[in-house]
Amino acid sequence: MTEHFDSKAYFESIYTRPVMLETKNLSQIFNHGDGERLVLNKIDLTIHKREFICVIGPSGCGKSTLSRVVAGLDDFHSGEVLVEGQKIKGPSSERGMVFQGYTLFPWKTVKENVMFGPIMKGISRTRAEEMAREWINIIGLDKYENQFPHELSGGMKQRVAIARALVNEPKILLMDEPFGALDPYTRQKMQKHLMDLWQNIDLTIMFVTHDMDEAILLADRIVALKANPGEVKEVIEVNLPRPRSFDLIHSTEFKQLRDRVNQLVHSQEEELDPSLEDLPKIPRMTQVSTQK
Known part of the structure; x- marks a missing residue:
């Protein structure tokens, strides 16, 4: 399926483009009761012009916080956010x-x-x-x-x-789980429409999602965050050809990427919520039975 796709050349081409968005040592702290909670910890991220980046990670890893900070909607504690080398100063139509x-x-x-x-x-x-x-x-x-x-x-x-x-x-389009509330059919149509838009417009996209298949289908690179605090765990190059179709989901290459992303995202779940390890047995609360 990917035998005619030179992923090395594709990513070399991306990395020679100008840097559009950069975060340096970016940290965010929220007040939490009488104390503070470190939400983002020293995030270093470089996104190149016309690149499509997906940010994925377990609940509570700071995905939405990162997008709001980059958008200029939220202040941040320390570090830098740069667009074309210039520090951001609040919201802007360029984002x-x-x-x-x-x-x-x-x-x-x-x-x-x-x-x-x-x-x-x-x-x-x-x-x-x-x-x-x-x-x-x-x-x-x-x-x-x-x-x-x-x-x-x-x-x-x-x-x-x-x-x-x-x-x-805008120079950058920031999307925070934009298709999360849609039914599967509409979501797939919107993913295709977004890919078509991006292919034909001079646009850099940072797309936050919790859906692994969506991230693999859309992204040039996937930024996997870990939680408590939110840190970059790994950045994955998606070595699938463009333009992409939904048939790719059934390919061996897609399934291998899904397994890798799944391991990165879900390996922390029991650590983040120990109650998942020992879910209680549900007591019978009805006379209706599934057995005849």
């Missing part, structure tokens, strides 16, 4: 963000939601409407531009959220 929840303005139509960013940047309403329509066409929702969010399906809402982020022409 678009898409969350798992549908963060659209419910009182605005699809078109008005997508127009919002350009208007806030001082672009005229006429030009903002042109930009919005262009992206609404790209995401395939031109027939729904005057609909309100409550009239859309979950997949449609996330397409609008992606368009609202991309209309600002």
Whole structure:
């Protein structure tokens, strides 16, 4: 399946590109009761221009915290976050963000939601409407531009959220489990649509997910975090050809990567939650039986 894919040359090409995003010795501490909790510990990460990075790890490892810090939504305790060598100073349109929840303005139509960013940047309403329509066409929702969010399906809402982020022409798109609430069919369609967008747009993506198959399918590299505190455990090069199809999931190479990622992500679960080792036997609480 991968005999015609030169993964060494592919990654050498990526590593010769300019560095788009870099974290150096990045640490984050949260107040926890009367004390403090170290959430991220000395995260060193380099992401190159047009690279697709997936961040994965067990619950509580700081995946979402990392994306919020990079987005400039949360302050951090120490270290540096650099975009094209410049320290970030809070949120910026150069870093678009898409969350798992549908963060659209419910009182605005699809078109008005997508127009919002350009208007806030001082672009005229006429030009903002042109930009919005262009992206609404790209995401395939031109027939729904005057609909309100409550009239859309979950997949449609996330397409609008992606368009609202991309209309600002960001250098980096940060996505925090954006497809986590979708049903499997819609999720697969959205993964394919995102891959198509990324293939055709000058865009660097950092995508947070807990889904191993999603990470392997989408990423150039997978950043596996460990928890307590959150640290980079390993960075995995995904040596699968592009463009990718869902048929890859059944390949030997995909299954080998899944086993490797599974070991990295789930080897800590009992350590993180010792109660998993000895789950209690459930007492009978009904007269209904599964046995005839």
